[in-house]
Amino acid sequence: MWLRRAFFRWLLPAAFVLPLWLLVGWGVFQAGGWAFVWVLFIAIPSVLVGQLLLTLLTRSRPSVRAERAVSWWDVLGFTSWHALTIAVGFFIDGAFGWLLTGAILAAIGLFWLQLWQLWNEARGSGARIRETITWSRVESAAPPTTAHDVIVIRERDERE
Numbered sequence: 350m351w352l353r354r355a356f357f358r359w360l361l362p363a364a365f366v367l368p369l370w371l372l373v374g375w376g377v378f379q380a381g382g383w384a385f386v387w388v389l390f391i392a393i394p395s396v397l398v399g400q401l402l403l404t405l406l407t408r409s410r411p412s413v414r415a416e417r418a419v420s421w422w423d424v425l426g427f428t429s430w431h432a433l434t435i436a437v438g439f440f441i442d443g444a445f446g447w448l449l450t451g452a453i454l455a456a457i458g459l460f461w462l463q464l465w466q467l468w469n470e471a472r473g474s475g476a477r478i479r480e481t482i483t484w485s486r487v488e489s490a491a492p493p494t495t496a497h498d499v500i501v502i503r504e505r506d507e508r509e
Contacts, residue, residue, distance in 0.1 A: 364397055371396065420466065
């Protein structure tokens with residue numbers, strides 16, 4: 350459970366750390382001028398927006414909100430996409446194209462995985478949503494048999 354909760358907390362910072370890594374990787378591994386243009390105008394915005402979108406889809410599921418932990422499918426998907434994105438940041442000459450293709454395919458697959466999980470939790474009678482509301486409700490300190498006083502205040506019209 351601790352790993353799933355760690356991934357839950359990692360999703361938002363990853364939207365900023367992964368694009369920063371691509372920029373740092375370009376500088377450290379001296380990828381060249383065209384790679385800088387690619388990193389600046391394509392890679393950084395797409396990883397930032399993609400990670401934010403995937404984080405939004407993941408955190409919008411009732412089970413994730415209730416447990417404050419992602420599913421094991423999420424752990425697998427985000428691990429593969431993040432690992433490939435980090436590998437792309439090394440700008441390895443012979444493997445760059447393959448790693449980039451793998452990272453793009455992993456992001457697309459993760460997007461569809463998130464939609465599938467969200468659909469499965471949201472369809473039907475909404476029992477999962479009601480379960481989430483039940484879990485998050487705060488119980489009152491008074492015993493259930495205690496009668497509560499009700500005070501009704503009626504507004505009076507000023508013209509009367």
